[in-house]
Amino acid sequence: MKPPMKRKRTFQRRKVCVFCADSALKIDYKDVKTLNHFITERGKILPRRISGNCAKHQRDVNLAIKRARNIALMPFTVVGS
Amino acid sequence: MRRYETIFITHPELPEEDQATLQEKVRTIMAGWKGELLKIEDWGPKKLSYQIRKNARGRYFLVDYLTEAPALVRELERTLRLNDGVLKFLTVKTTERLAAEQIQALKEAAEAAKTLPVEERPAPAPAQAPPAPEEPAKTDEGGEKK
Numbered sequence: 759m760k761p762p763m764k765r766k767r768t769f770q771r772r773k774v775c776v777f778c779a780d781s782a783l784k785i786d787y788k789d790v791k792t793l794n795h796f797i798t799e800r801g802k803i804l805p806r807r808i809s810g811n812c813a814k815h816q817r818d819v820n821l822a823i824k825r826a827r828n829i830a831l832m833p834f835t836v837v838g839s
Numbered sequence: 840m841r842r843y844e845t846i847f848i849t850h851p852e853l854p855e856e857d858q859a860t861l862q863e864k865v866r867t868i869m870a871g872w873k874g875e876l877l878k879i880e881d882w883g884p885k886k887l888s889y890q891i892r893k894n895a896r897g898r899y900f901l902v903d904y905l906t907e908a909p910a911l912v913r914e915l916e917r918t919l920r921l922n923d924g925v926l927k928f929l930t931v932k933t934t935e936r937l938a939a940e941q942i943q944a945l946k947e948a949a950e951a952a953k954t955l956p957v958e959e960r961p962a963p964a965p966a967q968a969p970p971a972p973e974e975p976a977k978t979d980e981g982g983e984k985k
Binding site for chain 2: 828829830
Protein backbone atom coordinates (compact mmCIF):
# COMPACT_ATOMS: atom_id res chain seq x y z
CA MET A 759 0.00 0.00 0.00
CA LYS A 760 1.21 3.37 -0.93
CA PRO A 761 1.77 5.83 1.80
CA PRO A 762 -0.63 8.73 1.61
CA MET A 763 0.60 11.51 -0.62
CA LYS A 764 2.17 14.29 1.30
CA ARG A 765 0.09 17.40 0.91
CA LYS A 766 2.10 20.04 -0.85
CA ARG A 767 2.27 23.20 1.13
CA THR A 768 0.46 25.77 -0.85
CA PHE A 769 1.19 29.37 -0.31
CA GLN A 770 1.09 32.45 -2.39
CA ARG A 771 4.54 33.42 -3.48
CA ARG A 772 5.20 36.97 -4.41
CA LYS A 773 6.14 36.97 -8.06
CA VAL A 774 8.37 40.00 -8.27
CA CYS A 775 10.40 41.88 -5.79
CA VAL A 776 9.25 45.30 -4.67
CA PHE A 777 12.18 47.06 -6.29
CA CYS A 778 11.59 45.42 -9.66
CA ALA A 779 7.91 46.23 -9.44
CA ASP A 780 8.53 49.88 -8.66
CA SER A 781 11.60 51.26 -10.36
CA ALA A 782 11.11 54.61 -8.65
CA LEU A 783 12.08 52.96 -5.40
CA LYS A 784 15.80 53.35 -4.85
CA ILE A 785 17.90 51.39 -2.43
CA ASP A 786 19.90 53.82 -0.37
CA TYR A 787 21.72 53.19 2.88
CA LYS A 788 20.49 56.55 4.18
CA ASP A 789 16.87 55.57 3.68
CA VAL A 790 16.36 53.68 6.89
CA LYS A 791 12.59 53.67 6.62
CA THR A 792 12.65 51.47 3.54
CA LEU A 793 15.44 49.25 4.77
CA ASN A 794 13.58 48.56 7.99
CA HIS A 795 11.22 46.39 5.99
CA PHE A 796 14.05 43.98 5.31
CA ILE A 797 15.23 43.26 8.81
CA THR A 798 13.74 41.23 11.61
CA GLU A 799 12.86 42.68 14.96
CA ARG A 800 16.23 41.60 16.19
CA GLY A 801 17.93 43.53 13.45
CA LYS A 802 18.91 40.57 11.28
CA ILE A 803 18.64 40.78 7.52
CA LEU A 804 15.62 38.94 6.16
CA PRO A 805 16.42 36.12 3.74
CA ARG A 806 15.28 36.32 0.17
CA ARG A 807 12.70 33.61 0.51
CA ILE A 808 10.88 35.76 3.00
CA SER A 809 11.44 39.23 1.65
CA GLY A 810 10.70 38.13 -1.91
CA ASN A 811 13.48 40.24 -3.38
CA CYS A 812 15.23 39.21 -6.55
CA ALA A 813 18.89 38.28 -6.28
CA LYS A 814 20.15 41.58 -7.61
CA HIS A 815 18.07 43.71 -5.33
CA GLN A 816 18.69 41.50 -2.34
CA ARG A 817 22.39 42.10 -2.85
CA ASP A 818 21.81 45.83 -2.99
CA VAL A 819 19.63 45.75 0.10
CA ASN A 820 22.29 43.71 1.86
CA LEU A 821 24.97 46.23 1.08
CA ALA A 822 22.76 49.15 2.03
CA ILE A 823 21.87 47.62 5.40
CA LYS A 824 25.51 46.91 6.13
CA ARG A 825 26.47 50.46 5.32
CA ALA A 826 23.65 51.81 7.45
CA ARG A 827 24.85 49.64 10.31
CA ASN A 828 28.36 50.92 9.96
CA ILE A 829 27.28 54.51 10.42
CA ALA A 830 24.87 53.68 13.26
CA LEU A 831 21.72 54.39 11.33
CA MET A 832 20.67 50.79 11.85
CA PRO A 833 21.44 48.35 14.63
CA PHE A 834 23.64 45.30 14.34
CA THR A 835 21.55 43.54 16.93
CA VAL A 836 18.53 44.41 18.97
CA VAL A 837 18.72 42.76 22.34
CA GLY A 838 15.33 41.84 23.65
CA SER A 839 14.43 43.10 27.06
CA MET B 840 35.13 62.66 -12.14
CA ARG B 841 33.71 60.51 -9.41
CA ARG B 842 30.97 61.39 -7.01
CA TYR B 843 31.41 60.54 -3.37
CA GLU B 844 29.53 61.13 -0.24
CA THR B 845 30.93 61.10 3.25
CA ILE B 846 28.82 60.88 6.35
CA PHE B 847 30.41 61.74 9.63
CA ILE B 848 29.06 61.76 13.14
CA THR B 849 30.31 64.35 15.56
CA HIS B 850 30.04 64.44 19.30
CA PRO B 851 26.61 65.85 20.16
CA GLU B 852 28.02 68.14 22.83
CA LEU B 853 30.73 69.59 20.66
CA PRO B 854 30.41 73.39 20.80
CA GLU B 855 28.86 75.07 17.81
CA GLU B 856 32.05 76.82 16.77
CA ASP B 857 33.93 73.53 16.62
CA GLN B 858 31.23 72.11 14.37
CA ALA B 859 31.65 75.14 12.15
CA THR B 860 35.45 74.79 12.10
CA LEU B 861 35.06 71.20 11.03
CA GLN B 862 32.81 72.21 8.16
CA GLU B 863 35.30 74.90 7.26
CA LYS B 864 38.05 72.26 7.19
CA VAL B 865 36.01 70.17 4.80
CA ARG B 866 35.62 73.17 2.53
CA THR B 867 39.34 73.89 2.64
CA ILE B 868 40.19 70.33 1.66
CA MET B 869 37.75 70.53 -1.23
CA ALA B 870 39.35 73.72 -2.45
CA GLY B 871 42.87 72.43 -1.91
CA TRP B 872 42.41 69.24 -3.93
CA LYS B 873 40.23 70.64 -6.70
CA GLY B 874 37.12 68.89 -5.49
CA GLU B 875 33.68 70.15 -6.29
CA LEU B 876 31.62 70.39 -3.14
CA LEU B 877 27.96 69.84 -3.92
CA LYS B 878 26.54 70.18 -0.46
CA ILE B 879 27.07 69.79 3.24
CA GLU B 880 23.93 68.67 4.98
CA ASP B 881 23.44 68.92 8.70
CA TRP B 882 21.04 66.28 9.91
CA GLY B 883 21.28 67.49 13.46
CA PRO B 884 21.59 65.33 16.55
CA LYS B 885 20.14 61.88 16.06
CA LYS B 886 19.86 58.85 18.20
CA LEU B 887 22.50 56.27 17.35
CA SER B 888 21.49 52.67 16.83
CA TYR B 889 24.30 51.60 19.09
CA GLN B 890 26.65 53.45 21.37
CA ILE B 891 29.80 54.88 19.92
CA ARG B 892 32.41 55.76 22.51
CA LYS B 893 29.64 55.69 25.12
CA ASN B 894 27.55 58.18 23.21
CA ALA B 895 23.94 57.36 22.59
CA ARG B 896 23.46 60.38 20.35
CA GLY B 897 25.47 61.99 17.61
CA ARG B 898 25.23 64.79 15.15
CA TYR B 899 25.22 63.70 11.53
CA PHE B 900 26.75 65.56 8.62
CA LEU B 901 26.55 64.54 5.00
CA VAL B 902 29.10 65.81 2.51
CA ASP B 903 28.39 65.30 -1.17
CA TYR B 904 31.20 66.04 -3.62
CA LEU B 905 32.86 65.36 -6.94
CA THR B 906 36.54 64.80 -7.41
CA GLU B 907 39.15 63.42 -9.73
CA ALA B 908 41.67 62.70 -7.02
CA PRO B 909 41.36 59.76 -4.63
CA ALA B 910 43.88 61.66 -2.54
CA LEU B 911 41.14 64.06 -1.57
CA VAL B 912 39.13 61.27 -0.03
CA ARG B 913 42.20 60.03 1.80
CA GLU B 914 42.94 63.49 3.11
CA LEU B 915 39.35 64.05 4.19
CA GLU B 916 39.23 60.75 6.04
CA ARG B 917 42.56 61.42 7.66
CA THR B 918 41.31 64.76 8.93
CA LEU B 919 38.17 63.20 10.31
CA ARG B 920 40.13 60.42 11.96
CA LEU B 921 42.43 62.85 13.70
CA ASN B 922 39.60 64.97 14.99
CA ASP B 923 38.49 63.86 18.44
CA GLY B 924 35.08 65.38 17.99
CA VAL B 925 34.29 62.96 15.17
CA LEU B 926 32.84 59.68 16.38
CA LYS B 927 32.61 57.83 13.10
CA PHE B 928 32.60 58.40 9.36
CA LEU B 929 31.79 56.54 6.18
CA THR B 930 32.67 57.37 2.60
CA VAL B 931 30.74 55.89 -0.29
CA LYS B 932 31.42 56.29 -3.97
CA THR B 933 28.03 56.99 -5.51
CA THR B 934 29.02 57.28 -9.16
CA GLU B 935 32.11 55.90 -10.81
CA ARG B 936 32.12 57.92 -13.99
CA LEU B 937 30.28 61.10 -14.79
CA ALA B 938 29.79 62.60 -18.22
CA ALA B 939 30.70 66.24 -18.67
CA GLU B 940 27.10 67.37 -19.00
CA GLN B 941 26.10 65.49 -15.85
CA ILE B 942 28.86 67.24 -13.95
CA GLN B 943 27.65 70.55 -15.27
CA ALA B 944 24.06 69.82 -14.25
CA LEU B 945 25.14 68.80 -10.77
CA LYS B 946 27.22 71.91 -10.33
CA GLU B 947 24.37 74.10 -11.42
CA ALA B 948 21.95 72.36 -9.09
CA ALA B 949 24.39 72.84 -6.21
CA GLU B 950 24.82 76.47 -7.13
CA ALA B 951 21.07 77.00 -7.23
CA ALA B 952 20.64 75.35 -3.84
CA LYS B 953 23.24 77.67 -2.35
CA THR B 954 21.37 80.82 -3.30
CA LEU B 955 18.10 79.60 -1.86
CA PRO B 956 17.47 80.36 1.79
CA VAL B 957 17.62 77.29 3.96
CA GLU B 958 13.87 77.03 4.54
CA GLU B 959 13.04 76.93 0.85
CA ARG B 960 15.45 74.20 -0.08
CA PRO B 961 13.86 70.98 -1.18
CA ALA B 962 13.68 68.40 1.52
CA PRO B 963 16.83 66.25 1.34
CA ALA B 964 15.23 62.89 2.03
CA PRO B 965 12.38 62.19 -0.37
CA ALA B 966 9.48 60.90 1.64
CA GLN B 967 8.81 57.90 -0.49
CA ALA B 968 6.07 55.49 0.25
CA PRO B 969 7.66 52.46 1.83
CA PRO B 970 7.34 49.24 -0.13
CA ALA B 971 4.52 46.93 0.60
CA PRO B 972 5.02 45.42 4.03
CA GLU B 973 6.49 41.98 4.00
CA GLU B 974 3.46 39.90 4.76
CA PRO B 975 5.06 36.48 4.39
CA ALA B 976 7.55 37.47 7.02
CA LYS B 977 5.07 36.62 9.71
CA THR B 978 5.00 32.93 8.90
CA ASP B 979 8.62 32.04 9.37
CA GLU B 980 9.44 34.69 11.87
CA GLY B 981 7.41 33.41 14.76
CA GLY B 982 10.08 31.32 16.40
CA GLU B 983 12.56 34.12 16.47
CA LYS B 984 10.74 36.65 18.52
CA LYS B 985 11.27 36.97 22.25
